[in-house]
Amino acid sequence: MNAVFRPGSPYGTHRVLEPQGVMPQGAWKIDNTMSIFDNEILIDVLALNIDAASFTQIKQEAAGDLDRVAKIVQGIVETRGKHHNPVTGSGGMLIGTVAQIGPALSGRTDLKVGDKIATLVSLSLTPLRIDQIVKIHLDKDQIDIQGQAVLFETGLYAKLPADIDEKLALAILDVAGAPAQTARLVQPGQTVVVIGGGGKSGTLCVYEAKKRAGPSGCVIGVSPFEKDCARMRQLGWADHTLQVDARDALGLMEAVAGVTQGRLADVVINCVNIPNTEMGSILATRQHGTIYFFSMATSFTAAALGAEGVGKDVQMIVGNGYATGHADHALGLLRESPALRALFEELYV
């Protein structure tokens, strides 16, 4: 190929069509022509993993009809140049193989043409073209396609390992930030509450928290569902399992106080994607403790005003889905724990 490569912004702003001056994620429409700039990576796409909230909305709009799902998905990408659901605002991720690497990245990337990768940046900012929809997996939020996508210079990705099934790898990479941040946060001997400890990211946080807090620490898993609590007890990583609805702030505080002799938690990790659990998180945390909000349903003002309103001097952190090395860390968990791997194979593949 003898194309002349145009220089691109590391953030992909050169592809923003409207409105001008915003980042690709904030744009209504981006340029999805598949001739790459000098710092981009071209991907032959195999499958889209649609964000759960987005796929639920699409399925509802389509009343579960496969052809209508396909039409909606193609319509979004034709209109916006990316799979950025206009109703939910969310995207997803994709897997594919590297088709071309911009010359400006030469010597600055560990990728080579043919590598199979998963993108770890949202589809809501990824230029995408769908040539054909091959198969829609309604129950797995996944769509096999023929098409191409572009990864920007700052775009995150993970090479898919040979020893882990592709769908299994995707399932854990989707929430890779959670265990990586937990590993940084939790110190030996600490008391850690994981709200939503029976869910996908919550299970990883419970596992990682117990590993970090150690035998002298105490990990408390919280879920409103008996089934999730039973699973946490069976896995055995949580020292206590509390069946409480975290929207009941006082109920959660009392339950946590009950198993900590009133000391409450040093660290609370919130992994439930439902609104109104900020105050429960705050009340379950001791003075000068830390709260990590992974939940995308977190309200910034509810957290900020809530803590002030009850005089809680706690550090509240906005969950960042990216931490250096998070993909390798997450894949490593599947290798080190057969129980975790079996669980993910059973529930999320």
Place this chain on the structure above:
Amino acid sequence: MNAVFRPGSPYGTHRVLEPQGVMPQGAWKIDNTMSIFDNEILIDVLALNIDAASFTQIKQEAAGDLDRVAKIVQGIVETRGKHHNPVTGSGGMLIGTVAQIGPALSGRTDLKVGDKIATLVSLSLTPLRIDQIVKIHLDKDQIDIQGQAVLFETGLYAKLPADIDEKLALAILDVAGAPAQTARLVQPGQTVVVIGGGGKSGTLCVYEAKKRAGPSGCVIGVSPFEKDCARMRQLGWADHTLQVDARDALGLMEAVAGVTQGRLADVVINCVNIPNTEMGSILATRQHGTIYFFSMATSFTAAALGAEGVGKDVQMIVGNGYATGHADHALGLLRESPALRALFEELYV
């Protein structure tokens, strides 16, 4: 008085009328009868300091008419039992004198009857009764009233000092969390960006950041307004002043890169109450740096997805208006810096 005192919750949940089961701040209506529970403090109110967003909305609704402002304010308190603006969701604070202290607080509070205090918890959760509106200060977001209010056991307050004018004290107590959190956050030698550094809380953050970062550190004040930039230069606490609109994420990043030889900021403190400055904050921060969001206009998802979207491994903290000792710390700033005191007297009293 021979009243029998009923036992109250530390969080005031005993006063929630509707909906049941929520905290006082989340409640539509709370009980504002002025016979206190055993762990409450009764206050004779002198003045309400209405939250700026709330007062702006009320003035607009009243078209600037004083009688209509009074009616709206009284209507809110009659309907909800608290001055919790139903449009903006925000409150404010109040000053008054301690009228009665519940017996369960005996020996557990440093207050005595007659002390003049400012409440540091939001009016959006404070039981309030207005008997008479004495004077409305349209340009100062302040209303002198006759009435009473209740402080819960966990409610924050500050005793008003004898050496600082009451309105001056209120003006700085309103933003006391900002310099206290800055003091914890900033280490000697660090590069600190304060977005909105010419505003009320921003000025305090610039002052405190320079104190902590020291001569080897670098403090950069950002504002889109020439007037604010001129003030920052005149005060002299910022090493650099950048006249940039923080909504222009790339513009802000380039400006910060320009004065830091491309290293960007170790710490970004966001003090502007306008939306869409999350990405600018993220791009101006170096890898592994920290962002402190004081702005109530911060979008949780914009911050979380924004950092992930550009592969920035940064710690993002939800601004907590409360930090242990924050009131004394803020009042101390007025005593230690005549320039700061003069500025606050000129602009905010």
